[in-house]
Amino acid sequence: MKVAIFIGSISDKKTMKAATEILKNFNIYYKSYVISAHRLPDVLSNTIKKIEHEGTDVIIAGAGLSAHLPGIISSKTILPVIGVPIHNNNGLLGGMDSLFSMVQMPKDVPVATVGINNSYNAGLLAIHILSIxxxxxxxxxxxFRIKKRKKLINEIEQYL
Structure with a gap:
């Protein structure tokens, strides 16, 4: 089981850390790549071919602003792509620009999209896909779910 994590800029690495942590918790092998979809399209294409050949099962791609990275990846592979819209300080729309870019993909080029900066859920969704x-x-x-549920019940009972 392999997951590839793509980010469009090194500045997005911090936001994507939660995805790597949840993958580590479940002993899922992953590899990260920093590749700009706009500045290095040929490198991106070659890397997608490489990870497909290596047996990657799921891709997580985080991007901010125009956030084309997950969509471009999805257009080049049939592997499931999970998009993480990233709010960064350069954008004025609080990450909504990135979110809309991902959820409004045209037909036939799907990107499963999680909440803004929510790479944790992207990692967990990848785990769900792999668990099939x-x-x-x-x-x-x-x-994991049972443990989380018990913890939540205990927290609620403290306030009753």
Whole structure:
């Protein structure tokens, strides 16, 4: 099971850290790439071919502003692509520009999109996708959910 994480700029690495942490928690192998879709389109295309050949199962792509990276990746592969819209200090729209860019993909080029800066959910969604064919991972994911549920119930009971 492999996940590829793409970010369009080194400045987005901090936002994508939560995805890597949840993947590590489930012992999912991942590799990260910093490639601008606009500035290095040929490098991006070659890297997508490479990760497909290596057996990557899911792609997570974070991008800000025009946020074309996840859509361009999706146009070049049939692997599932999870987009993380990133709000950065250069944008004036609070990440909404990135969010709209990802969720308004044209037909036939899907990008599953999580909330602004929510790379944690992108990582968890990748784990859900991978668990479809891996029973050990599915079991771990169910245990994770039960543990989270019990923790929440305990927190709520403290306030009752």
């Amino acid at each position: 064919k891996n029973m050990d991972l599915k079991k771990s994911l169910l245990e």
